[in-house]
Amino acid sequence: MKLLVSALEPSSNLHLKEILKHSQDLELIGIFDKTIEEGTPLYDISEMAIMGVVDALKKLRWFFQVADEMVVLAKDADKILLMDSSGFNLPLAKKLKTAYPDKEIIYYILPQIWASRPKRAKKLEQYCDKLLGILPFEVxxxxxxxxxxxxxxxxxxxxxxxxxxxxxxxxxGSRKSEINRLLPIFKEVRKKLSDKKAILIIPSSFSEEKITNLYGDISMFEISKDTHTTLAQSEFAFICSGTATLEAALIGTPFTLSYIAKKVDFFIGTKLLGIKQVGLANIILTNYNNTTLHNEILQEDVTVDNLLKEYYNTDRKIFADKAKELREYLGHGSSENIAKIIMDTSC
Structure with missing residues (x-):
C-alpha cells in the first residue's frame, strides 16, 4: 500500500514511527522525517519548521507551492494520512478531497478546535473521511x-x-527563539541550585555543530538526548511548553512549564483566540475533572525567583496523584489502532 503522509512536526514523526511498527508492506510518500526507511520524502520536516505567526507569513507562498506538489503526488497514493499541523494540513485536505473525492483521507492528531476556532470541525468533517483523536474529550x-x-x-x-x-x-525547547529566551534564565536557576546535578535535555536529532550554535556555553550542565530516561531519573524539571510537558506528566516527574512567546503571538493567542492554558496536561485534566497538574509561568513572569519558588513549593504528592489521574483518563496507546485503520482495505 502506498500512503501519502503529511507529518511536519518532530513529534508527529515519532508517532509515525510507532505506527510503522504495526504495519506491513507500507510505502510512504509526502512530507516526513528523512530517517524513516519506508519512503523518500518530497520534503524533510527540517524544511517545514516555522515558529509563530510572523514566520508563517514569510513562508506562506512557498507553503502553497508545497501543497500543490502534494496534490500531484497523491495521484499514486492508495490512502492519505494527515498528522497535526492544521495550518498546513487543513487547506491541504480541501485540495486533496477536491482533486480525489474517492481517496480516503485520515486525519490523526486533530487540530485543537477546543482551544480556538471551533468552526474548523465542519471543514474537517467535510474534507476528511476519518478523524482520529488522541484526547478523549475532543471528539x-x-x-x-x-x-x-x-x-x-x-x-x-x-x-x-x-x-x-x-x-x-x-x-x-527545540527552536532557536525558545532557547534564546529561556536558556539564559535556566542557567541562572541552575547556579542557584548548584548543589544539585543538572542535566540539559537536547533533541536527539541535533548535531554537535547545531548544539554549539544554538546553546553556546552549557558547561554547567550534563547533556542528555534521552528525554524519557532523563525525566524519569530527575527529581524535578523546568520545561518549555510543548509535548515534553505531557511526557513528563505521564512519566510522573514534577515540573513547571515556562514559556516566553513573541508579544504579537502571545496577544493573538490570549486576546484574539481566547487561549487560557498552554500545558497539555492541564488542558486534558481541566476538561476531564476541572483540575490542573502544574503551574504555567508565562512571559514576564518567567524569572529566576519564580522558577525557584516552583521548585521549592510544588507539592510532589499532589502532583503524583494528579499525574496518575491523567494517565488513567487517557487509558491506552494509539499506534496499533491507527495501523489497523490504515491497513484496512475494506473501505
Missing amino acids: DFYQSKAQYIGHPLLDEIKVSHSSETDTIAFMP
Whole structure:
C-alpha cells in the first residue's frame, strides 16, 4: 500500500514511527522525517519548521507551492494520512478531497478546535473521511467521523519516575527563539541550585555543530538526548511548553512549564483566540475533572525567583496523584489502532 503522509512536526514523526511498527508492506510518500526507511520524502520536516505567526507569513507562498506538489503526488497514493499541523494540513485536505473525492483521507492528531476556532470541525468533517483523536474529550466537538483511538505517548513511554534522585532536568525547547529566551534564565536557576546535578535535555536529532550554535556555553550542565530516561531519573524539571510537558506528566516527574512567546503571538493567542492554558496536561485534566497538574509561568513572569519558588513549593504528592489521574483518563496507546485503520482495505 502506498500512503501519502503529511507529518511536519518532530513529534508527529515519532508517532509515525510507532505506527510503522504495526504495519506491513507500507510505502510512504509526502512530507516526513528523512530517517524513516519506508519512503523518500518530497520534503524533510527540517524544511517545514516555522515558529509563530510572523514566520508563517514569510513562508506562506512557498507553503502553497508545497501543497500543490502534494496534490500531484497523491495521484499514486492508495490512502492519505494527515498528522497535526492544521495550518498546513487543513487547506491541504480541501485540495486533496477536491482533486480525489474517492481517496480516503485520515486525519490523526486533530487540530485543537477546543482551544480556538471551533468552526474548523465542519471543514474537517467535510474534507476528511476519518478523524482520529488522541484526547478523549475532543471528539465531542464533532458531529460525526471522529473517534478517540488512544494517546501515542502511552505507546512510547516505557519508564516511570523515581523519587530517589537529586537531579534537575532543564528543557528550554527545540527552536532557536525558545532557547534564546529561556536558556539564559535556566542557567541562572541552575547556579542557584548548584548543589544539585543538572542535566540539559537536547533533541536527539541535533548535531554537535547545531548544539554549539544554538546553546553556546552549557558547561554547567550534563547533556542528555534521552528525554524519557532523563525525566524519569530527575527529581524535578523546568520545561518549555510543548509535548515534553505531557511526557513528563505521564512519566510522573514534577515540573513547571515556562514559556516566553513573541508579544504579537502571545496577544493573538490570549486576546484574539481566547487561549487560557498552554500545558497539555492541564488542558486534558481541566476538561476531564476541572483540575490542573502544574503551574504555567508565562512571559514576564518567567524569572529566576519564580522558577525557584516552583521548585521549592510544588507539592510532589499532589502532583503524583494528579499525574496518575491523567494517565488513567487517557487509558491506552494509539499506534496499533491507527495501523489497523490504515491497513484496512475494506473501505
